Amino acid sequence: xxxxxxxxxxxxxxxxxxxxxxxxxxxxxxxxxxxxxxxxxxxxxxxxxxxxxxxxxxxxxxxxxxxxxxxxxxxxxxxxxxxxxxxxxxxxxxxxxxxxxxxxxxxxxxxxxxxxxxxxxxxxxxxxxxxxxxxxxxxxxxxxxxxxxxxxxxxxxxxxxxxxxxxxxxxxxxxxxxxxxxxxxxxxxxxxx
Amino acid sequence: xxxxxxxxxxxxxxxxxxxxxxxxxxxxxxxxxxxxxxxxxxxxxxxxxxxxxxxxxxxxxxxxxxxxxxxxxxxxxxxxxxxxxxxxxxxxxxxxxxxxxxxxxxxxxxxxxxxxxxxxxxxxxxxxxxxxxxxxxxxxxxxxxxxxxxxxxxxxxxxxxxxxxxxxxxxxxxxxxxxxxxxxxxxxxxxxxxxxxxxxxxxxxxxxxxxxxxxxxxxxxxxxxxxxxxxxxxxxxxxxxxxxxxxxxxxxxxxxxxxxxxxxxxxxxxxxxxxxxxxxxxxxxxxxxxxxxxxxxxxxxxxxxxxxxxxxxxxxxxxxxxxxxxxxxxxxxxxxxxxxxxxxxxxxxxxxxxxxxxxxxxxxxxxxxxxxxxxxxxxxxxxxxxxxxxxxxxxxxxxxxxxxxxxxxxxxxxxxxxxxxxxxxxxxxxxxxxxxxxxxxxxxxxxxxxxxxxxxxxxxxxxxxxxxxxxxxxxxxxxxxxxxxxxxxxxxxxxxxxxxxxxxxxxxxxxxxxxxxxxxxxxxxxxxxxxxxxxxxxxxxxxxxxxxxxxxxxxxxxxxxxxxxxxxxxxxxxxxxxxxxxxxxxxxxxxxxx
Numbered sequence: 112x113x114x115x116x117x118x119x120x121x122x123x124x125x126x127x128x129x130x131x132x133x134x135x136x137x138x139x140x141x142x143x144x145x146x147x148x149x150x151x152x153x154x155x156x157x158x159x160x161x162x163x164x165x166x167x168x169x170x171x172x173x174x175x176x177x178x179x180x181x182x183x184x185x186x187x188x189x190x191x192x193x194x195x196x197x198x199x200x201x202x203x204x205x206x207x208x209x210x211x212x213x214x215x216x217x218x219x220x221x222x223x224x225x226x227x228x229x230x231x232x233x234x235x236x237x238x239x240x241x242x243x244x245x246x247x248x249x250x251x252x253x254x255x256x257x258x259x260x261x262x263x264x265x266x267x268x269x270x271x272x273x274x275x276x277x278x279x280x281x282x283x284x285x286x287x288x289x290x291x292x293x294x295x296x297x298x299x300x301x302x303x304x
Numbered sequence: 305x306x307x308x309x310x311x312x313x314x315x316x317x318x319x320x321x322x323x324x325x326x327x328x329x330x331x332x333x334x335x336x337x338x339x340x341x342x343x344x345x346x347x348x349x350x351x352x353x354x355x356x357x358x359x360x361x362x363x364x365x366x367x368x369x370x371x372x373x374x375x376x377x378x379x380x381x382x383x384x385x386x387x388x389x390x391x392x393x394x395x396x397x398x399x400x401x402x403x404x405x406x407x408x409x410x411x412x413x414x415x416x417x418x419x420x421x422x423x424x425x426x427x428x429x430x431x432x433x434x435x436x437x438x439x440x441x442x443x444x445x446x447x448x449x450x451x452x453x454x455x456x457x458x459x460x461x462x463x464x465x466x467x468x469x470x471x472x473x474x475x476x477x478x479x480x481x482x483x484x485x486x487x488x489x490x491x492x493x494x495x496x497x498x499x500x501x502x503x504x505x506x507x508x509x510x511x512x513x514x515x516x517x518x519x520x521x522x523x524x525x526x527x528x529x530x531x532x533x534x535x536x537x538x539x540x541x542x543x544x545x546x547x548x549x550x551x552x553x554x555x556x557x558x559x560x561x562x563x564x565x566x567x568x569x570x571x572x573x574x575x576x577x578x579x580x581x582x583x584x585x586x587x588x589x590x591x592x593x594x595x596x597x598x599x600x601x602x603x604x605x606x607x608x609x610x611x612x613x614x615x616x617x618x619x620x621x622x623x624x625x626x627x628x629x630x631x632x633x634x635x636x637x638x639x640x641x642x643x644x645x646x647x648x649x650x651x652x653x654x655x656x657x658x659x660x661x662x663x664x665x666x667x668x669x670x671x672x673x674x675x676x677x678x679x680x681x682x683x684x685x686x687x688x689x690x691x692x693x694x695x696x697x698x699x700x701x702x703x704x705x706x707x708x709x710x711x712x713x714x715x716x717x718x719x720x721x722x723x724x725x726x727x728x729x730x731x732x733x734x735x736x737x738x739x740x741x742x743x744x745x746x747x748x749x750x751x752x753x754x755x756x757x758x759x760x761x762x763x764x765x766x767x768x769x770x771x772x773x774x775x776x777x778x779x780x781x782x783x784x785x786x787x788x789x790x791x792x793x794x795x796x797x798x799x800x801x802x803x804x805x806x807x808x809x810x811x812x813x814x815x816x817x818x819x820x821x822x823x824x825x826x827x828x829x830x831x832x833x834x835x836x837x838x839x840x841x842x843x844x845x846x847x848x849x850x851x852x853x854x855x856x857x858x859x860x861x862x863x864x865x866x867x868x869x870x871x872x873x874x875x876x877x878x879x880x881x882x883x884x885x886x887x888x889x890x891x892x893x894x895x896x897x898x
Contacts, residue, residue, distance in 0.1 A: 123639065135309050135471060145309065146437070148470040150413065156670070157845050158639030175547035177437070177470035180615045182628040193634060200629040217637035221840070221848050222675045225635035238629070256861070 113172070115271065116179040117164040120198045121190030122215050123157050126260040129285070130188070131162040133264065136281040137273050138166040146177040157218075159194060168272065188267045190246075190260055191215050192231045199235055208239045209267045211246040211259060242266055249300055258290075258297035265301020275302060310474040312467040313338035315438040316377075316405055318474065319445030321346040323401070324481035325373045329354045329363035331718065332747035333379030334414040335468040336407040340377055341750075344759050348479065353750055353759045356685070356718040361386035361404065365393055368402040368458075369494055371485030373449050377405040380419050381684065385719070390458065391428045392496050395504040397456035399485050401449035404430075407463045410584040411611040414465075414746075416665065416684060418609060420585040421462050425562040429508050431515060432460045432562040433524070436543040438472035444559060447524055451560075453482075455511055462561070464584065466541045466611060512563055520568040524559025527572060535576025537569065537589055537600075541612075542582045548614040549622065564592050573598045580605070580621060584612050641670050643846040644815035644822065644866040646786035647739050650710070651676045652842040652868065653792045659706050659800065661737075662695065664688035664720070666712035667745040667814075675843040679710070686711070686719030692734045693727050701733045705800050709736045714744035714752040717767060721776070727805055728777035735799045735806045738769060739786070741814040749817060773807045780804055786812035789871050815864055823892050824865035824883040830855045832877035839869035839878065 117134060119127045131147050138145030145166040163179040181201050187208045189195030195210040202208060212232060219225040232243050244266055246259035253262075261282070268278050279295055286294045310318065316339050320328070328351040330340040344351040354360040360376040367374035378386060383406045390404065409415040425432035433448050435441040441463070448459040492500045519525060531552045538546050539558040546555060556572045558564070573579050573593070581590040581602035590602035605620045606612060618624040641648045651671040654661060655678045663669055663679035664687060672679035681691060692709035711720045716738050724736060744750040751757040756766035773781045780802070782795050792810065799806040813820050828839075828847075833855040839847055846862035847869055849855070856877075858869070865886075870878040886892050 122637065139307075139309050139473070144473055146470055146472045147309075148466065149311075150469070156639030156642065156667070157637075159637040174472075176544040176614055177466065177472065177541075178613065180613055181631075182615075182626065193637065196632050197634045197637075200631045202629075216845075216848060217635050218640045218673070218675075218843055218845065219635045219637070221845070222843060224674065228632075228634065 113168045114165050114174055115168055115186075116184045117166075117186045117188065117271070118179050118184045118198060118201055119162040119164070119188045119190075120194040121160055122194065123160045125190040127160050127162045127190065130260055130264055131164055133278075133281050133285050134164045134166075136285050137277055140277060140281055141273070142170055143167045144172060144174045146174045148177040159197065161198065186267055186270055188263060190263060193217065193227065195235060196228060196231050199239060202239050206239060207270045208235060208241045209263060209270070210235070210241060210243050211263050212243045213245070213247055244301070246301070250297065253293065253296055253300060255293050255297075258293055261294050261297040262301035265298040265303075268298070268302055278302075306476040307473050308476060309471050310438050310442075311338055311469060311471050312435070312438050312441045312463060313469070314342045315441040315474045316445050316461065316463070317342035317346070318476070319442035320375055320403070320449075321349060322442070322477050322479050323373060323446040323449040324479060325349055325375055325449070326481075327364060327367035327372055327374040328352070328376065329360035330377040331355070331357045331360055331382060332744050332750045333357075333382045333407070334747055335409065335463070335465040336377045336379050336382070336405060337747045337750065338468070339405055340759060348481070351759055353752060355753055357382035357386040358388060361389040361393070364402055364404075365389055365396070368398045368400040369396070370400070370487040372400040373482065374400060375403040375405060378407070379415065380406060380408045380421055381416055382406070383421060383424060385685070387424065387428070390424070390430060393458045394429045394508055395496055395501055396494055398452045398458050399456075401452035402458040403445065403448045403452060404458060404460045405463070406460055407465065407468050408585065409465050411465065416682070418585060420588060421460060422561055422588045423586055425460050425462075426588075429512055430458050430460055431455070431560060432462050433559060434462045434540040434561045435467065435559070436540050436557070437467070438470070439474050440559070441467065442474050444524060447559075455515055457511060462540070464541055516563040516566055519560050519563055519565035522560055522565070525565055525568065526557045526559070527555070527568070528557075529554045529575065532576045534578045534580065535572055536580050536582050537572070537593070538582040539589070540584070542584055545612055545614045545617050546582055549617040558589070561589065564589065566596060569593060570596065570598065573600070582606070582612065582617070638673060639670065640673065640843065640845060641667065642815050643844055643862045644864040646741055646810065646812035646814070646866075647671060648676070648842050648844060649787045649789060649812070649866070649868050650737065650739060650792060650810045651678045652872070653789050653796060654678045654708065655841070657706075657793065657796060659708055659796070662688045662692040662707065662709045664709075664711040664715050666715050666739075668710055668712055668739050671710070675841060685715055686723050689720050689723035689736055690726060692736070693723070693730070693732050696732055696734050701803060704734045707734065708796070708800065709734065711736065711738055712745070713738060713740040713742065713754055713769065716769070717753050721772065724773065724778065724807070725776045732805050733803045735796070735808065737796075738807060738809045740769060740809050740811045743814045743817055745814050745816070749814065769809055773809075778805050778807050780806040781809070782806070783809045783811055786810040787866055787868060789868070815866070821886050821889055821891055822864035822883050823867060823880065823886045825860045825863050825881045826858050826865055826867065826870055826878050827860070827881065828856045828858055829877050829879065832875055834875050834877070836874070838872045838874065841872070842868060844869065
């Protein structure tokens, strides 16, 4: 059984659903079985959101459960620092964490009921393979901060077994037509040449 | 065969369309909403939003009675609202196939309780079918219509959040529309007066007995014998966890979870050494199995609450010790009202006045969360108004002089109207606030009878909420801009003090609507800011205290210029940089000075 377990976590409104659609599209394009699991309804209310993506890596292999369980994630893509910390324990021992180094205070921190932890990236790097990026800064360079999540996806793509062209084809198919160029630029930025 | 990745709900819509369904009625409710949103896209189907699930179920029944395949869709608690038609629909049966799509919510991702629809199937004598992935969701929906017509019964297609909102590969087939059946008046079948119901009850019991027999050879109930040291009876999403953890166990996978195939279960039990029931929520299958004198394990191993998982099966069933890292202790990140949400404005007024709110179901339920913490109770759709009335009648009119009921526009039309009618009819003096943001928000911005738009996008007449309240006998009805906190405070103070029933309609569009025009961006002048913290009290996510300067600071990527913080600042330290589109549309200046 060689099912790849991917998790995408972040704050509602950061684009976790688009990212999962791209990942689903990759598996669909390759003809592999795939299951995704999402959080709807609450997604835009600034709450913690998780998307699970599980795809077979051989034709004919079947994916059973639609969720990724603790200790089994191959790749954890986090669009926000605190959410990376919240879900880090889902990673396998040799799992990879791609994190957008952005801070969005939850309401519990804003009201002073809790403190936003310091040194998150450092403490996570001690336990897991962490690749951090300030995707908002990178996105500003491209002139469109909304593409930050595709930059992060570009980074994550390095650790998954799809070809760069496969990613670009799916992005072309899944993003709004007017935004294809900027999203491809963002993906390439994160992927690195 | 063409394949497509589909959400469970999307696959149900596809299956219904392939089965030739022509009429669908529903009320939004997570996790069932996408069924209707997808169904409406297909040719040949009429799909609508109804004001509530009872109406939706009755609409579907009407279509079924005249021989057309029809369905209604709802979340678990929505079935409670639709239960009146359901229980008697079991007696009338289904000339045209009739399917209730009902979505349970193990894990309580978005519901008021964790009820198990399978028990309602049993209680109402309505068969329940449960798919375990998107492809089954499509296929089982088609089977549901066939079974409905074959046995002359409504059928419940039961999903759970995990199924409804996960995506999987689905095969696509063509639509086949069965011939519409001829309608002929049939009083003993369709008119449930006691004399007729007596006879139909006999039919219902016979039908159930027959189905229990036939379930033993039904194609959607599958037995796989492999390693017989352990035999699992399961259905729905939990079947997938069994597949992950015990790929070689013998499994009886139920597609029809009610009526249960007693003989098949007895046979299965006799062929395995250890019988375990793997089901989420109630011990529904387990209780039946035990009642037949069959030894089995179930809830003593697992849990009555929440979802199952593969890890749970590994631990509790196989006794494995899992080596998982401990979760870090991190601050919670609960969902909150969006920046620019009009409910925040209304709640900030109520909070300032120290007013209790009898609450209801919608985005505004989040008014219960800190720092607003205005909302004392939430029960069910429409309950805010009726409960306020009960509070008044229990403790007297002076007790409710610092109480209001708060209810959304969609919720009000769902079941709040009757509650308000009750207050007017039975001489209440309380104050009701209708939070009118022109949408059914929490479920993803659907239309309702006061938005003037149907599910299929056509424009239609819109209910006038003010006129409706007046027609119910409420003499004092006010329509106020939700962001005009001065006026809101004045009116709320006056009306709660009065010994007269009042309704305040707090109006302002939801900030996430496509038509919403942001007023601009607010900014704090650190020179003028006196660090009093008044602007932070309503808990808007776009404004926070700068840890270095102590001044309030606004995140301009989140702010949309609603101006609430600006109004709250006593020192004029917050200014609005207006959006030219908003100025053009005449939206500003409104209750905001700049």
